[in-house]
Amino acid sequence: MADGSTPLAFSAAVEAATSPIWDKVKARVTPLEWRLQAPLIAAINDLKRQKNAVILAHNYMTPEIFHGVGDFVGDSLGLAREAARSDAAIIVQAGVLFMAETSKVLCPDKTVLIPDPLAGCSLAASITGADVRLIRQRHPGLPIVAYVNTTAEVKAEVDICCTSANAVQVVEQIAREWGVSRVVLLPDEFLARNVARQTDIGIVAWQGRCEVHERFDAADIAELRAAYPGADILAHPECPTEVLEASDFAGSTAAMTDYVMHRKPRQVVLITECSMADNVACDAPETEFIRPCNLCPHMKRISLENIYEALLHDRYEVTVDADIADRARLAVQRMIDLPPPAAPARYDLVKARHHVDVELI
């Protein structure tokens, strides 16, 4: 182990404790890998029980984390809701730092741990609280909506948060409440452009990008169509608009999962981070997943090893300044208090070709 202690061994007890997980992930994990992973999974699950801890695992975690140790799994919105409801003493965020900050903001009395404090995000790094204050000066009277992929410092400056699953709902709701026809939506330019095409509300956007989704383009989709003519192509709304337009469906990670589980396509391509397909594939063995892989280097900093070390040594604790946390909580809680959508939101690609009004700052 990283702390110099004896390596955990693959024993009969470990094999018995982890066999239901192995059944789920064995299409994605080799037997050799499993002999290394299973002891860590068993040890992590034991530590969780001993310490009254839960692990929130994002859709972009690798399958041995997502299916092996995640107590709550899903997208940012789902994890934020679970963080708020949890009565565990310790939350381990198997995700990136802004997610752990959100958990801390919602659960100030709990210990929130992140296995690697360097797990950042290109979107969250694209904007600061000072930037938001300048935007408010430039656009007095407009509500400001922040994607949850932002730091607590940024959330503290905005009026409400959103995720890709509820961004259209949030923009329309806050515009109604404020009696305005334009809303600032930051920091993801592509998400803002894609939301602007779903609504008559004008959008003021920031030029942040997700380094995973911005790399897809329409030529990628054309190549996939030529190579796999029968495959359904599903794109995440952090991708450029041309990618959504060339795809068969666009929606959040929750909407993509819902699409695969309910429609059961023979072949599918998920235009998003690589591990998402691996995780859904474990639950959808009848579907063949084509993988145009773009890995998130930040998400991939989280491993079974550093989750184990985090629980064992109670590290790395995430803290948020109390004043920032109080203000950020209002913005996140306003989002959480909205009625949950009846089904994960999909981005309407037909309507999307008719309306767009984005002002870039």
Ligand code: SF4
């Ligand atoms: S996938 Fe994109 S938005 Fe998500 S953490 Fe990685 S860089 Fe940030």
